[in-house]
Amino acid sequence: MHTDPAQIRAFFAARAADWETRYPDDAPAYRAGVAELDLREGQAVLDAGCGTGRAMPFLREGVGASGVVLGADLTPEMLAAAARAGRGAYGGLLLADCARLPLRDDALDAVFAAGLIGHLPDPRACLRELARVTRNGGRLALFHPIGRAALAARQGRELTSDDLRAEPNLGPLLESSGWTLTSYTDTDEGFLAMASAKAEAGADTDA
Numbered sequence: 789m790h791t792d793p794a795q796i797r798a799f800f801a802a803r804a805a806d807w808e809t810r811y812p813d814d815a816p817a818y819r820a821g822v823a824e825l826d827l828r829e830g831q832a833v834l835d836a837g838c839g840t841g842r843a844m845p846f847l848r849e850g851v852g853a854s855g856v857v858l859g860a861d862l863t864p865e866m867l868a869a870a871a872r873a874g875r876g877a878y879g880g881l882l883l884a885d886c887a888r889l890p891l892r893d894d895a896l897d898a899v900f901a902a903g904l905i906g907h908l909p910d911p912r913a914c915l916r917e918l919a920r921v922t923r924n925g926g927r928l929a930l931f932h933p934i935g936r937a938a939l940a941a942r943q944g945r946e947l948t949s950d951d952l953r954a955e956p957n958l959g960p961l962l963e964s965s966g967w968t969l970t971s972y973t974d975t976d977e978g979f980l981a982m983a984s985a986k987a988e989a990g991a992d993t994d995a
């Protein structure tokens with residue numbers, strides 16, 4: 789676990805150049821993960837921790853030409869690799885910390901976050917910020933192209949019950965940061981937790 793943004797940047801900067809050649813067969817899984825957001829023409833969607841922007845072509849397909857796609861990442865080298873891969877053609881590439889986004893409240897209809905939350909020193913702060921910029925009822929997809937057990941095995945570590953993405957931990961984490969967990973899938977084929985943005989407590993609820 790990284791404890792500060794500088795560590796995270798250094799970790800991913802070293803991996804940016806060959807990020808996609810390491811995982812060349814993941815595109816169908818990304819397409820399927822994005823499909824779960826059920827995006828509509830004209831909507832606004834953020835790829836949080838976009839890396840090289842692998843999901844951005846699918847996000848653009850979802851929102852169409854009139855929609856808005858943004859990819860935000862903390863690591864300049866990842867964004868440079870995204871630009872080299874032509875991902876800027878699918879949306880805006882933004883150097884930003886997902887815990888402090890330069891976006892207005894309720895700006896987004898949906899957020900896709902692949903491989904992000906396991907790397908955050910303060911996941912609750914990031915999830916709260918994502919909830920702030922997402923409209924009430926907007927959707928969040930926390931995605932990984934392989935499941936937790938397979939990822940732990942690949943990394944040579946044991947899967948423990950305190951794993952952030954275990955359902956008994958993730959549900960309350962989302963609940964305390966502005967989201968409601970609506971579905972949870974964790975198999976060797978992939979991880980996908982879907983959540984819905986809650987109305988802020990005390991917010992106007994015009995009937």
Ligand SMILES: C[S@@+](CC[C@H](N)C(=O)[O-])C[C@H]1O[C@@H](n2cnc3c(N)ncnc32)[C@H](O)[C@@H]1O
Pocket residue numbers: 796797800836837838839840841842860861862863866884885886887901902903904907908914
């Ligand atoms: C495991 S990589 C996944 C990249 C991409 N989503 C993908 O699926 O290929 C995690 C990414 O999250 C970015 N990241 C980590 N913490 C972040 C933060 N607080 N704000 C924005 N991006 C962050 C890293 O720079 C890295 O590019």
